[in-house]
Amino acid sequence: MNRTCHNARTRPWGVFAQALPVLALTLATCTPGNVPADLLIAGGSVLDGTGSESMEADVAVAGDRIVFVGDAARAGVRAADTIDAAGLIVTPGFIDMHSHAELDADHGRDARAFLYQGITTVALGMDGFGSAEVGAQLAAWEEDGIGANAFLFVGHNSVRAWVMGMEDRAPTGEELVAMQALVRQGMDEGAHGLSSGLFYLPGNYAETEEVIELNRVAAEYPGAIYDTHDRDLGAAYPPFGYLESIAEGIRIGEEAGTKVIFSHFNAQGAHNYGRAHEGAALIEAARRRGVEVAGAHHSYSATQSNLRSYTVPGWAVDGGDTAMVRRFDHPDTLQIIDAQTREMLAIRGGGERILFADQRPDLNGRTLQEVADEWGMDAPSAARQILRDGNASVMNLGLYDIENIRDLAQRDWMMTCTDGRDPGPTRPVTHPRAFGSFTKKIRDLVLDEQLIALPFAVRSMTGLAADFLGWTDRGYIREGYAADIAVLDLDAVEDMATYENPHQYSRGTVHVLVNGEFAVRDGEATMALAGRSILRGGAAYDGRQ
Numbered sequence: 001m002n003r004t005c006h007n008a009r010t011r012p013w014g015v016f017a018q019a020l021p022v023l024a025l026t027l028a029t030c031t032p033g034n035v036p037a038d039l040l041i042a043g044g045s046v047l048d049g050t051g052s053e054s055m056e057a058d059v060a061v062a063g064d065r066i067v068f069v070g071d072a073a074r075a076g077v078r079a080a081d082t083i084d085a086a087g088l089i090v091t092p093g094f095i096d097m098h099s100h101a102e103l104d105a106d107h108g109r110d111a112r113a114f115l116y117q118g119i120t121t122v123a124l125g126m127d128g129f130g131s132a133e134v135g136a137q138l139a140a141w142e143e144d145g146i147g148a149n150a151f152l153f154v155g156h157n158s159v160r161a162w163v164m165g166m167e168d169r170a171p172t173g174e175e176l177v178a179m180q181a182l183v184r185q186g187m188d189e190g191a192h193g194l195s196s197g198l199f200y201l202p203g204n205y206a207e208t209e210e211v212i213e214l215n216r217v218a219a220e221y222p223g224a225i226y227d228t229h230d231r232d233l234g235a236a237y238p239p240f241g242y243l244e245s246i247a248e249g250i251r252i253g254e255e256a257g258t259k260v261i262f263s264h265f266n267a268q269g270a271h272n273y274g275r276a277h278e279g280a281a282l283i284e285a286a287r288r289r290g291v292e293v294a295g296a297h298h299s300y301s302a303t304q305s306n307l308r309s310y311t312v313p314g315w316a317v318d319g320g321d322t323a324m325v326r327r328f329d330h331p332d333t334l335q336i337i338d339a340q341t342r343e344m345l346a347i348r349g350g351g352e353r354i355l356f357a358d359q360r361p362d363l364n365g366r367t368l369q370e371v372a373d374e375w376g377m378d379a380p381s382a383a384r385q386i387l388r389d390g391n392a393s394v395m396n397l398g399l400y401d402i403e404n405i406r407d408l409a410q411r412d413w414m415m416t417c418t419d420g421r422d423p424g425p426t427r428p429v430t431h432p433r434a435f436g437s438f439t440k441k442i443r444d445l446v447l448d449e450q451l452i453a454l455p456f457a458v459r460s461m462t463g464l465a466a467d468f469l470g471w472t473d474r475g476y477i478r479e480g481y482a483a484d485i486a487v488l489d490l491d492a493v494e495d496m497a498t499y500e501n502p503h504q505y506s507r508g509t510v511h512v513l514v515n516g517e518f519a520v521r522d523g524e525a526t527m528a529l530a531g532r533s534i535l536r537g538g539a540a541y542d543g544r545q
């Protein structure tokens, strides 16, 4: 911070000042030549993350901090290294508010799929599946090195499974206390809040009140966030209700006293096409009465999840997978399951919309219907046959409506997320969102459709998220802030990943800095592991928490 030289004047003023050197000297708070820097990003068009129009400015970095924004020549900034950013856009590094980046795996540690989108920070522990062992995870990342910054949520599904297994019932008083203790551990160790996945098991077995009681523990910590994968985004079975589900999420945060963010927010299923504004209206009503409610989204129309959640009703999994298979073998129970699986598949558009993205090569890249046809059986039978050998990763094509996506992209509380997992090169099919969510939003919605303005889109990926997270030194291009920076060539920005061929990195991110180090330089990943573990509040983990 004390290396910061205060001079945030933009280029137009700088040009004016050059004509009046005496005035310039009087106004400058630094004498020329006294700003040492490691790197100067010179002459770029800076979008600072506030949503304001871009300004021509140089950005200087020293160590892991931005130390200067303005006219470097006039302020006498001397940098060891300079990159010419003329004609390029300079933005804060993007914050992925809902990620499944596999930073613990060899193939995912460098976070390349994310860095190539300009993402420098990812949220993990989502959908209710974050461990309570937050401190150990943050420490391990610091120890092993990670390519992007990461922060954590403690998950409702995880703590419930730990205490109660896969039981379809309410917790006893003792069990609730045990779950609360795990949430407290996670929060003590630096979690940003509680995540839930009430669509998934065992979270789906919980009543709303259980989640409120757990979220009350998170609420004891300043700035705590309740991050929810809704109980019913529109395609759950049996239906809980798309709007009822949003109301439930708001209630959990409002009664417990936390902020609320709706992950990968949208409205699923053909019956909900065009209905996103109804869900948005509930969120906006809550915001008007002072609840800090927001959302995050991407602009793909397919989801990715697992075959069991898409084809087996929750009650049939009570007690776990072994109990489920036993029910498959019971003829009377099977009849009921089969009928319900048909209804579940109908909501999702049928077996031809369920595409495997799985390790098993005989499944990967094919639809459930194709597999069923080859095996000479119907889709529900094929699904059960597969589940006997374990759950499978699948996509549900066409579940989201582009008109809903366009509506939501224009909301000023909507952040951006990938919801993406890069499963490594061994699995040819995965959801392209891991490789292209941020670049696709810019390419499609900003550049091609001109639906939203670039400063607005960049804010949804940077400052808006940082403010919601309560961070005070990331998410903006500002002196004293962490040097997480993306430099984009707008003409070249493009998501390359497709459903058929997803393992393709995004283009157009010329340089990406994570904590002042190049993670991408001249369009090539450097394989630097410059990411930090981020504690609630925004500070980097220092081993003492």
Ligand SMILES: [Zn+2]
Pocket (backbone or CB within 6 Å): 126, 127, 197, 229, 263, 264
């Ligand atoms: Zn989710």
